[in-house]
Amino acid sequence: MATIDDVAKLAGVSTATVSRVLNNTANVSEETRAKVLYAIEKLNFKPKFSAKALAKSKKRFKIGLGLGKRMQLLRDESDELGGQFYGIIVREIKALAMMHGAIVKELWLEDDLYEKFDGFILVGLDVTREILKKFKDTEKPIVLLDHYITGEEIDSVLSDNYNGAFCAVNYLINKGYKDIIHIHGPLTSYSFKRRHDGYIDAMKNAKLKSQCYEYDDVKNNIDVVIQKIIKGKIPEAIFASNDITAMRIISELKKYKIGIPDKVKIIGFDDIPMAKKFNPPLTTVKVFKQEMGSIAFKRLYELMLNENIHPTRISVYTKFIRRKSG
C-alpha cells in the first residue's frame, strides 16, 4: 500500500507539503497541488481519514457530477480553457472522492437520471430552476457549485464575486481612472451577475458613470463588442468578468494597435493558470478554485451522512492580484 512518502517522492515535494494539501493547512500553489493530487491518484493513496470516512459512511457513496452543455462547448473549443477553471475544480472533487472511498461519475445536466446516485454536485450557470427541480425530485443531497438560484434553499458554494469585483474596480478608481467600462458574460450566471453588481456599486460610490457590454464567451464574439467600443471614445480601463474574456479583449485591441496597459488598462477575474503567462501578464482577481471544489465535496459528504443538514450558501473570499495589464 502506498504511503505518504511514496506520494511525496512521486510528486517531487516534501511529505509536509503532501500533508498541507490533504488538510488545507496553508496555501499551496495550484501547480504543486496538482502534482500531489496526480501522485495520490496514480498511487491510489488512501490517507488515514479515508478509512474513517468509509467506516462512517458504511458504503461507497456514488456522486453525480452534473456538467452543462455550455461547459462541454468551452471544453471542446480548447481543452486548456475549460481545464483552467472548472477542470481544476473537477480534479479536486475527484481526488477527494477517491480519498474518501466515494465514486464520482460525470453526467450531463440535461440527461435523464437512470442511475442511482447518493448525492449530486451541480456545476455552473447551466443549472436552471427547471434542471434543479429534476435533481431535487430524487430527494438526494445537492450542492450547487459556482452558481446560486435566487430563492432556492440549496447548499451552494461560490466565490465572493461581489467584493472581488468591487475591490478590483476600486483599485482602478483610486489610480485616478474615471472612464472604466465592464464587459461581462451572460448575467443568468449568478457569478457574472454579482461581479457586475460589484462593478456598478463601485462606480456609483465614486459618482462615476458605468457602462456595460454583454459578451458571450461560448460564441466568442469579442470582435463585435470591441468594434462597438472603439467606435466611441476609447475607455481608460476595462474590467472583464473573467480572464478568458480579458485575454480575448487584449488580443483584439492589439489588432487595432491599442497597447495594454499603455492605452487601456485591463483587469480580469478568476486567475486561471494562463493569466500569469499571458503577454502582458494579467492583473486579475484570484478565485480559489480548489478550495471551492474541496468545500463543495466536504459539504456534500456531510449531507450524504445526514449531518448538519440545514442548507447554507458559502462564499469563498477572493484575492486581488496585481500584474502588468492593469
Add this chain to the structure above:
Amino acid sequence: MATIDDVAKLAGVSTATVSRVLNNTANVSEETRAKVLYAIEKLNFKPKFSAKALAKSKKRFKIGLGLGKRMQLLRDESDELGGQFYGIIVREIKALAMMHGAIVKELWLEDDLYEKFDGFILVGLDVTREILKKFKDTEKPIVLLDHYITGEEIDSVLSDNYNGAFCAVNYLINKGYKDIIHIHGPLTSYSFKRRHDGYIDAMKNAKLKSQCYEYDDVKNNIDVVIQKIIKGKIPEAIFASNDITAMRIISELKKYKIGIPDKVKIIGFDDIPMAKKFNPPLTTVKVFKQEMGSIAFKRLYELMLNENIHPTRISVYTKFIRRKSG
C-alpha cells in the same frame, strides 16, 4: 459516566432526539433542543466525537467569546430579550465547546486581551474594524458571528438576511399592498443593512416607492418614530428589521387604537421564541440561531486545528413564517 440514555431521560425525549440534536440530522424545535443541551451540560455528557476531538486537538482549546456593550445593554434591560436571540446562539456555542472538551470564556470586545486564547468568536454589530484589528493582532483564528465587515477577509457566519427580507416584502406585495414602509435598526449592522437592501430591491422590482425610518433598539425610541409615521398617511404594512422592533411597533400602535393586522400588517425578522406567543402572533422570518452558533463553533474548531484555513463567509438560509400580524 453519563450515557445518551441518561441525557434522553433527563430531557424527557427519546435517545433518537438526542442523537438528532448532536448531529443536526433533522430540524428539532428550539425548545426541545434547549432541553437536550441543558441535560448534556447538567450530566456533563461527552458524546463519542468528544474524545476524538480532544485527541485531535491534543489540548483543551480556550475560546474567547467576544460580546459588545450593546449586547450587554439589551441583556440588562430584559434578560429575556437578549436571551431570545444571542442567548440561544451563545448557549449552543457553550454546549458544543463542552462536548469538544474546549473552554469558552465571555469577554467584552472593548477589553484588553490579557489572557491567552486559542481562538475567538466575535458576536454582532459591535465589532468595528478597529476592534477586529486588535483581535487580528493576536494572530489567532477568528470567526465573526451575525456580522461581516466589508473588505475584511475574516470567516463570518450570517443568516441570509437579504433573501429573507426580499421574500417577506414580496409576500406583502403579492397580497396587493403598495404602501409598505421599513423600520430598521442601525445600518452599521451588516445584518440590518442586508435586510434593508432586500426591502429596497423588492420594492424597486415592483416599482413601488420605498420609505425607511431608523430606530435604535437600545434607546427604544419607537414612540418618536411612530409619531412621525402617523402624522402622515398611515401605511398599509410595516416591515421591521427584527421581532423586538415589530413587537414594540405593535404595542405603540395599539395606544393610538390602530389594530394589527386589520389596519396595518406587520412583519418582523428573527422568529425569537416570544414571537409566536405575542398578541397577535408575529409573522416573521425565522433565523436559524442554533445552526449559526453550531456552524460558527465548528468553523473555529477547524481553524484552531489548522485545517481548511482559507476564509469563507457562510449564509444560513432563513424561512418565512406566516402567523397573524401580517
